[in-house]
Amino acid sequence: MRFYVPFLAFVFLAFSSEQVKSASSCDGAMSDLVEHQIEQGSYRLIFQTQPKKITVGKFFSLRVDVCSKDGSPLPDGLKIDATMPMHGHGMNYRPSVQQLAPGKFKAKGLMMHMAGSWLLRFDIRQGDKATRMQTKLILK
Amino acid sequence: MRLAVNGLLTSLLCVSAAIPTFAADNVTFSDDERTSIISHGPWPPKVSLDPSNRVSGNKSAIAFGRELFRSRFLSASRQHSCITCHKPNAAYADGLALSSGVTKVDRNTISLANLRLNRWYGWDGGSDNLWAQSIRPILDARELNATPALIAKRLRNDPPFSRGYQSSFKTSPNAHDDEQVLVNVGKALAAYQETVVTPRTIFDDFRDALARKETKQAKPYPETAKRGLKIFIGKGKCGLCHQGPNFTNGEFDNAGVRYFKPSGGIDKGRFGGIQKLKKSPYTLLGRFNDDPKNSLGVATRHVARSHQSWGQFRVPSLRNVLRTAPYMHDGSLAILKDVVQHYSTLNEERLHLDGGGLLRRLDLTDIEIDELVAFLETL
Numbered sequence: 010m011r012f013y014v015p016f017l018a019f020v021f022l023a024f025s026s027e028q029v030k031s032a033s034s035c036d037g038a039m040s041d042l043v044e045h046q047i048e049q050g051s052y053r054l055i056f057q058t059q060p061k062k063i064t065v066g067k068f069f070s071l072r073v074d075v076c077s078k079d080g081s082p083l084p085d086g087l088k089i090d091a092t093m094p095m096h097g098h099g100m101n102y103r104p105s106v107q108q109l110a111p112g113k114f115k116a117k118g119l120m121m122h123m124a125g126s127w128l129l130r131f132d133i134r135q136g137d138k139a140t141r142m143q144t145k146l147i148l149k
Numbered sequence: 150m151r152l153a154v155n156g157l158l159t160s161l162l163c164v165s166a167a168i169p170t171f172a173a174d175n176v177t178f179s180d181d182e183r184t185s186i187i188s189h190g191p192w193p194p195k196v197s198l199d200p201s202n203r204v205s206g207n208k209s210a211i212a213f214g215r216e217l218f219r220s221r222f223l224s225a226s227r228q229h230s231c232i233t234c235h236k237p238n239a240a241y242a243d244g245l246a247l248s249s250g251v252t253k254v255d256r257n258t259i260s261l262a263n264l265r266l267n268r269w270y271g272w273d274g275g276s277d278n279l280w281a282q283s284i285r286p287i288l289d290a291r292e293l294n295a296t297p298a299l300i301a302k303r304l305r306n307d308p309p310f311s312r313g314y315q316s317s318f319k320t321s322p323n324a325h326d327d328e329q330v331l332v333n334v335g336k337a338l339a340a341y342q343e344t345v346v347t348p349r350t351i352f353d354d355f356r357d358a359l360a361r362k363e364t365k366q367a368k369p370y371p372e373t374a375k376r377g378l379k380i381f382i383g384k385g386k387c388g389l390c391h392q393g394p395n396f397t398n399g400e401f402d403n404a405g406v407r408y409f410k411p412s413g414g415i416d417k418g419r420f421g422g423i424q425k426l427k428k429s430p431y432t433l434l435g436r437f438n439d440d441p442k443n444s445l446g447v448a449t450r451h452v453a454r455s456h457q458s459w460g461q462f463r464v465p466s467l468r469n470v471l472r473t474a475p476y477m478h479d480g481s482l483a484i485l486k487d488v489v490q491h492y493s494t495l496n497e498e499r500l501h502l503d504g505g506g507l508l509r510r511l512d513l514t515d516i517e518i519d520e521l522v523a524f525l526e527t528l
């Protein structure tokens with residue numbers, strides 16, 4: 010019921026099972042993007058939305074930093090996608106991703122057109138190794 | 150005027166709906182419900198000028214656009230005009246299921262109002278700006294069937310229209326090439342159409358009172374409409390797509406309306422709209438956009454089509470919806486009750502084949518259907 014309240018559009022982040030861990034060898038490499046973190050395999054991913062609040066129907070950008078926890082090389086590719094699993098649809102826009110430096114990216118052109126539960130997905134690539142990291146967002 | 154008619158209609162409905170639910174006391178809303186109701190306002194919303202159109206908001210251009218909109222000058226045969234299909238006294242639509250100019254068109258005429266709030270124009274979103282959408286019918290063989298050369302020649306040879314052009318664009322049409330003249334005609338038409346805004350309604354009064362936490366209002370909002378509103382934001386999930394003050398998220402979805410064209414073949418819907426957009430020289434990414442920063446181009450740059458775009462159409466605004474019958478992209482539903490019945494008896498299997506998982510057959514009772522209709526009539 011709460012999910013269907015098409016209102017103001019603050020985003021509350023609920024992290025999926027891979028929870029945020031405390032200090033690791035990643036720390037030195039991290040930037041100031043401490044907003045949201047996901048960990049998976051060798052990597053920790055930190056992202057920040059711009060503007061800070063995601064609003065239904067408004068475009069936003071992302072800054073993404075990835076660091077490696079076990080010294081494996083930083084990713085050189087990133088794809089971003091978001092879906093509403095309960096509604097069986099995704100975004101109507103395909104974000105463009107620009108690599109700023111190894112492990113550092115900027116994505117533009119994201120837009121969530123409905124209130125409710127979204128899954129934000131990051132597919133990072135290092136050579137031919139792919140890692141999927143995802144997090145759930147509830148858009149109000 | 151409209152308020153009075155609405156009030157009468159809803160009070161009639163109240164009488165019929167009140168009989169079986171006589172004992173029902175005043176409808177109340179939870180905090181979550183209040184939050185969603187308040188999100189459908191305020192009205193009218195603040196809008197800015199269109200940065201892609203340098204004559205947006207310009208008085209001379211609005212007057213020139215108004216003349217162009219009414220004139221048969223834009224049709225090759227001089228028999229039609231914009232108001233052939235967008236009649237000012239019929240909510241800038243035509244009341245027909247399928248519109249018709251030189252020949253029949255496969256879609257229902259969209260009522261023109263509140264156009265600054267759109268991100269996309271047309272049922273398929275084939276244009277990303279209002280001036281391009283205004284050029285489209287001029288060139289469409291089924292509508293006004295003209296060419297840039299014809300419009301430019303007529304304009305240069307017509308003293309009053311030439312003067313209108315000159316005062317809007319500070320340049321004579323003789324100094325512009327044919328295509329530039331056509332685009333500027335589109336921009337003047339756009340400046341005029343932007344001025345059409347639907348008035349506040351009793352829903353807006355109710356919503357504002359709720360936002361101010363007032364319990365008593367000068368003009369009470371009918372209890373039937375309140376119950377309809379509860380369904381709209383609740384189990385009907387209508388507000389997910391018909392979102393915000395303009396009752397649309399401005400995007401595209403599949404509401405289970407057939408997409409076989411009356412004339413044969415398939416209406417590709419949003420899929421076709423994106424194809425048109427990519428081919429058009431008149432988008433925000435092209436050279437006719439007057440905004441050096443191109444602040445709106447982000448949507449056009451990133452828009453993506455998928456297999457789900459087939460059969461998707463723009464989520465229409467529900468403002469003024471009582472006056473914009475018939476409904477849906479193909480005008481296939483005659484009155485609001487037909488639309489609500491459509492959602493109530495949706496063919497889920499068909500929808501799921503097309504990839505939609507949000508809409509469900511609602512199986513509303515007759516009373517609930519009347520309540521939802523009563524609510525829509527207050528918008």
Ligand SMILES: [Cu+2]
Nearest residue numbers: 093096123507
């Ligand atoms: Cu959805």
